[in-house]
Amino acid sequence: xxxxxxxxxxxxxxxxxxxxxxxxxxxxxxxxxxxxxxxxxxxxxxxxxxxxxxxxxxxxxxxxxxxxxxxxxxxxxxxxxxxxxxxxxxx
Amino acid sequence: xxxxxxxxxxxxxxxxxxxxxxxxxxxxxxxxxxxxxxxxxxxxxxxxxxxxxxxxxxxxxxxxxxxxxxxxxxxxxxxxxxxxxxxxxxxxxxxxxxxxxxxxxxxxxxxxxxxxxxxxxxxxxxxxxxxxxxxxxxxxxxxxxxxxxxxxxxxxxxxxxxxxxxxxxxxxxxxx
Numbered sequence: 001x002x003x004x005x006x007x008x009x010x011x012x013x014x015x016x017x018x019x020x021x022x023x024x025x026x027x028x029x030x031x032x033x034x035x036x037x038x039x040x041x042x043x044x045x046x047x048x049x050x051x052x053x054x055x056x057x058x059x060x061x062x063x064x065x066x067x068x069x070x071x072x073x074x075x076x077x078x079x080x081x082x083x084x085x086x087x088x089x090x091x
Numbered sequence: 092x093x094x095x096x097x098x099x100x101x102x103x104x105x106x107x108x109x110x111x112x113x114x115x116x117x118x119x120x121x122x123x124x125x126x127x128x129x130x131x132x133x134x135x136x137x138x139x140x141x142x143x144x145x146x147x148x149x150x151x152x153x154x155x156x157x158x159x160x161x162x163x164x165x166x167x168x169x170x171x172x173x174x175x176x177x178x179x180x181x182x183x184x185x186x187x188x189x190x191x192x193x194x195x196x197x198x199x200x201x202x203x204x205x206x207x208x209x210x211x212x213x214x215x216x217x218x219x220x221x222x223x224x225x226x227x228x229x230x231x232x233x234x235x236x237x238x239x240x241x242x243x244x245x246x247x248x249x250x251x252x253x254x255x256x257x258x259x260x261x262x263x264x265x266x267x
Binding site: 010020021039042050051 | 133152
């Protein structure tokens with residue numbers, strides 16, 4: 001949400017969201033299947049050559065629309081109001 | 092602490108725990124994913140981008156991922172392959188009269204092998220024990236029982252492959 005146009009790594013996303021890998025990776029797979037995300041692999045020159053390339057995820061246009069709708073829904077939903085405001089003030 | 096770190100044994104343990112084991116264990120557990128599943132390389136890539144001290148914790152966390160994501164994928168793949176294999180075998184074997192006869196004899200062979208296996212295994216397991224008023228005493232040794240069972244099941248396997256081999260030979264014969 002903080003960087004909708006950037007590249008994100010699965011483990012990093014989990015850490016930022018405070019979720020375990022066992023939850024994050026299956027969720028990423030489902031979002032890929034639904035077309036919310038696209039994925040790719042680092043080029044060898046992008047990082048440290050001594051390690052294998054990492055898989056990254058980017059939000060697609062469809063994903064951004066869905067995300068915006070989701071945030072709008074959450075903002076009107078009283079259950080998430082505090083959390084959304086908290087995240088917004090953090091960002 | 093410096094003395095502890097200077098100890099060769101502690102150094103060796105640290106190298107194994109931080110340097111060798113995480114990569115080794117991760118590569119083992121990701122094998123639960125099917126061969127070309129992207130998660131295999133993804134998790135390895137993520138592991139080596141982390142600092143050394145975080146790697147054991149990362150690997151421990153991935154047990155959950157592999158168990159709840161990789162295992163169901165693997166099980167469904169094995170199920171799919173088994174079903175398609177069974178369908179193909181069934182189609183091939185029931186296509187001709189010879190195949191149907193072969194199938195019936197094959198099933199009889201398996202039934203016979205099972206009927207011979209069960210009492211041998213049961214008597215072997217109960218050997219020397221009292222069952223009601225009778226003390227079970229198996230005359231053949233465990234070794235001879237095992238040899239006999241191997242022979243029985245080898246016959247079933249040979250029958251299966253012999254049938255396949257003969258059918259493939261028959262298919263190569265030009266009907267003209």
